Amino acid sequence: xxxxxxxxxxxxxxxxxxxxxxxxxxxxxxxxxxxxxxxxxxxxxxxxxxxxxxxxxxxxxxxxxxxxxxxxxxxxxxxxxxxxxxxxxxxxxxxxxxxxxxxxxxxxxxxxxxxxxxxxxxxxxxxxxxxxxxxxxxxxxxxxxxxxxxxxxxxxxxxxxxxxxxxxxxxxxxxxxxxxxxxxxxxxxxxxxxxxxxxxxxxxxxxxxxxxxxxxx
Numbered sequence: 001x002x003x004x005x006x007x008x009x010x011x012x013x014x015x016x017x018x019x020x021x022x023x024x025x026x027x028x029x030x031x032x033x034x035x036x037x038x039x040x041x042x043x044x045x046x047x048x049x050x051x052x053x054x055x056x057x058x059x060x061x062x063x064x065x066x067x068x069x070x071x072x073x074x075x076x077x078x079x080x081x082x083x084x085x086x087x088x089x090x091x092x093x094x095x096x097x098x099x100x101x102x103x104x105x106x107x108x109x110x111x112x113x114x115x116x117x118x119x120x121x122x123x124x125x126x127x128x129x130x131x132x133x134x135x136x137x138x139x140x141x142x143x144x145x146x147x148x149x150x151x152x153x154x155x156x157x158x159x160x161x162x163x164x165x166x167x168x169x170x171x172x173x174x175x176x177x178x179x180x181x182x183x184x185x186x187x188x189x190x191x192x193x194x195x196x197x198x199x200x201x202x203x204x205x206x207x208x209x210x211x212x213x214x215x216x217x
Contacts, residue, residue, distance in 0.1 A: 001160070001180040005194040006034060006131050009159035009179075010041025016177050017127065017157060021046040025152065026125045028210070029053050031142055032108075033198050034131030034188070040206040042129060042157065050210035051119040052112055052203065053128075053142050056105040058097055060087075068094075071101050073109060074118040076145040112203050121149035128154065128173075132188030133161040136169060143172050160191045 003009040020026045028050035030039030036052060043050035051073075058069040058079070068087070069079035077098065084094065109118075126146055133139055139156070146154060156169055156176040162185035166178050180191065189195040 001182075001191065003159060003192050005192060005196075006037035006198075007041055009131065009192070010038040010129075011045065012179055013038060013129070013157055013159055013177070014042045014045030016179065017042060017046060017155075020048065020125065020127065020155075023048065023125070025123070026127065027051060027119055027121070029119075029121075029126050029128050029142075029146070031055070031128070031130040031138055032203075035129050036198050036203050036206050038129045038131055038157075038159070040210060042127070043210045049119070050207075052207060053145070054105060054108050054112065055138055055141050055145075056101045056108070057141075058101050060097070061100075068097070070141045070145075071098065071105055072142065072145040073105075074121075074145070074149060075102075076148050078141055078144045078148075111200055113207055121146060121151045123150070123152045125153040125155065126151045127157050129157045132159055132191065133165050133169070134185075134188055136161075136165045139169070140172070160188065161185075 026048040028039045028043045028048060030036045030050060030052050032052055032054045039050045054073045056071050057067045058071065060066045060068065068083050069077065071077050128142060128146065130139060143154065154173040156173045158178045160180045161178050163181045163183060166181045170176055
């Protein structure tokens with residue numbers, strides 16, 4: 001199976017999620033980047049609002065390849081306690097790292113949604129979408145952050161993922177919908193003819209369109 005672009009994949013995914021159409025408690029939540037065009041199509045087809053979850057990884061300034069956690073939209077912080085302990089990070093050092101990431105996250109959020117606050121998740125059915133899963137590291141952080149906001153139900157919706165990752169994530173959500181789980185996965189981009197970067201302007205446009213549904217729901 002191959003999709004022409006993310007919009008086509010979003011339409012195919014929307015057809016599998018019709019049971020959630022026109023339900024006021026449902027929110028489509030896109031992972032930043034490739035999840036945005038997917039969310040836009042699913043939101044349109046189901047007639048439910050969408051939002052974006054921005055994930056900013058927490059890294060050591062001098063060792064950028066070491067990730068100690070992440071912060072996300074809604075000011076949720078997720079830490080890898082084992083790594084923090086092993087690195088013997090002091091509270092003040094950790095606070096400095098988090099504060100810098102918060103500044104960067106706030107700037108990104110301002111660009112994407114302006115003054116509109118992050119959507120309320122408590123008690124809602126949250127459908128988390130992306131254009132596919134490779135290792136699933138960003139999705140894992142996203143799910144941890146979402147669970148801290150106490151949603152009523154979490155659904156993971158994806159066009160494509162490797163079988164091993166798909167099965168691993170079944171225990172992390174109430175439901176997972178994936179259109180294609182090829183054994184010889186390779187990379188997400190292999191399943192799209194057109195796999196262009198998602199620009200900030202495109203993200204802003206799509207969020208503005210889905211935001212219109214918020215007022216109607």
